[in-house]
Amino acid sequence: NYRVDVLEASVEQYAVIWVNGDKFEFSSEAMRRAEALQRSWSELSVMLDRWNQALEQPRSTARPARSELRNTLVALDCTWASFEHKYIAELIEIEEKARRLVVQAIEHERCLQLLEAQNTDSEALQKMTQYQDELNKLVACIAHLNSVANFRRKGRDDLKASVLFDAMSTLRRCDAGERSGEGAEIFAAARILAKDVVESFSAMREYLREVERCLERVDPHLCNNEGLVARLAEWEASWEVGSRYVMQVTTLEAICDLISEVTSLETLAPALITMCEDCDVELFLVLPRIVLLCFLADPDNRRTEIVRGLLPHLFQTKEGGAGKFSKPSDPQLQRLLSSFGSVMQVLSTTASAGGSKAAWELVMARAMFGSTEAGDAYTSLPSATKKVVEDLMRDVEGMSLQLQRHCPEDWNQFSSVLVQCLLGGKQRDAAPKFEV
Numbered sequence: 001n002y003r004v005d006v007l008e009a010s011v012e013q014y015a016v017i018w019v020n021g022d023k024f025e026f027s028s029e030a031m032r033r034a035e036a037l038q039r040s041w042s043e044l045s046v047m048l049d050r051w052n053q054a055l056e057q058p059r060s061t062a063r064p065a066r067s068e069l070r071n072t073l074v075a076l077d078c079t080w081a082s083f084e085h086k087y088i089a090e091l092i093e094i095e096e097k098a099r100r101l102v103v104q105a106i107e108h109e110r111c112l113q114l115l116e117a118q119n120t121d122s123e124a125l126q127k128m129t130q131y132q133d134e135l136n137k138l139v140a141c142i143a144h145l146n147s148v149a150n151f152r153r154k155g156r157d158d159l160k161a162s163v164l165f166d167a168m169s170t171l172r173r174c175d176a177g178e179r180s181g182e183g184a185e186i187f188a189a190a191r192i193l194a195k196d197v198v199e200s201f202s203a204m205r206e207y208l209r210e211v212e213r214c215l216e217r218v219d220p221h222l223c224n225n226e227g228l229v230a231r232l233a234e235w236e237a238s239w240e241v242g243s244r245y246v247m248q249v250t251t252l253e254a255i256c257d258l259i260s261e262v263t264s265l266e267t268l269a270p271a272l273i274t275m276c277e278d279c280d281v282e283l284f285l286v287l288p289r290i291v292l293l294c295f296l297a298d299p300d301n302r303r304t305e306i307v308r309g310l311l312p313h314l315f316q317t318k319e320g321g322a323g324k325f326s327k328p329s330d331p332q333l334q335r336l337l338s339s340f341g342s343v344m345q346v347l348s349t350t351a352s353a354g355g356s357k358a359a360w361e362l363v364m365a366r367a368m369f370g371s372t373e374a375g376d377a378y379t380s381l382p383s384a385t386k387k388v389v390e391d392l393m394r395d396v397e398g399m400s401l402q403l404q405r406h407c408p409e410d411w412n413q414f415s416s417v418l419v420q421c422l423l424g425g426k427q428r429d430a431a432p433k434f435e436v
Helices: 004-012 028-056 066-118 122-127 129-149 162-179 184-217 226-246 249-263 269-278 283-297 304-310 331-349 356-369 383-405 408-422
Strands: 016-019 022-025 315-317 325-328
Touching: 004 028, 004 066, 016 066, 022 066, 028 066, 066 129, 066 184, 122 129, 122 162, 129 162, 129 184, 129 226, 162 184, 162 226, 184 226, 184 249, 184 408, 226 249, 226 408, 249 269, 249 283, 249 304, 249 408, 269 283, 269 356, 269 408, 283 304, 283 331, 283 356, 283 383, 283 408, 304 408, 325 331, 331 356, 331 383, 356 383, 383 408
Parallel strands: none
Antiparallel strands: 016 022, 315 325
């Protein structure tokens, strides 16, 4: 039973192969046996050529003796078996080393399980130095796995356990705030994002527990394992959001405030949520308008951090602190703020508008549904009032394009976070089918 791939390996004689970004070398003995197999193969070829010539020219060429043919075949069989044994043995060793990344993660996950079984108080457990060390080691293993296997996303290896610690701390703050009587809606966005970080980590741990039972099925080229890649892609996406929004307390509070403001619009929030559920194309025009209007409504509010993060070049940095911003320095944004204030004043004093709250809902309705479907309150406005609102919305539209285009990757991530929070979090299967 001769395998063609063994013969091909002896022909190619690749002394080095790369697996998961690591360099592995076959031994000099394996290369020596490959050369011996090639010599035996060449000797057999020469003998078969002589045999063929003897058939074509029986008078001038003698046919090889049976003993000579037997000796040549025996030599080929011996050198083939010798190279195959060495080559396969070293391949198995390389595969085991390539799977070592998964094995190391499994070992640290098992240590966490033991610590969790010994300590039922989860809050006290999370403060244990030994538990934190194991978490750090497991996250480091997952990050390394992510860098070599996750071809669907960036393959980041710089996401640390601090993302998880901050997420768990955020969940504890949410629980404490709700116990103290604060409304759950205030913490809704923070809970959703922090929970997503924790759940993606739990899903990764569950994968490691499952794959431990069938390590032989793990492809040494880790990027070929569909289940592993899917879990890593989800883990990276969740932790990337966690590192940018959950770990930054001011930004997280700004998102909570923004989501709370939008969902408090009782007549408009259901329509926006329906847009999110249906993935309506209009949604991605509406979201930047909403973000800008919430900023314009109160530029000194913490939700301003969102616009500052997405358009930092429009804000002047204060002296003595990198990353701390003063009021907008961009003339266009300053004019937009002034224009918004004037429009809100006009609408608030308009009889049909009915005060500042109704004026705010009217502007938001115009941003979401356009001038033709903004409702009776809008269509009944005097022409002059309507004109100033339309002028404002035209300027808002121009700035919203900047919001999307200045750094498209940042905006796409943020809009995804908004949709996730408005829909109440990601929907995960309770018991997804396991794939290696």
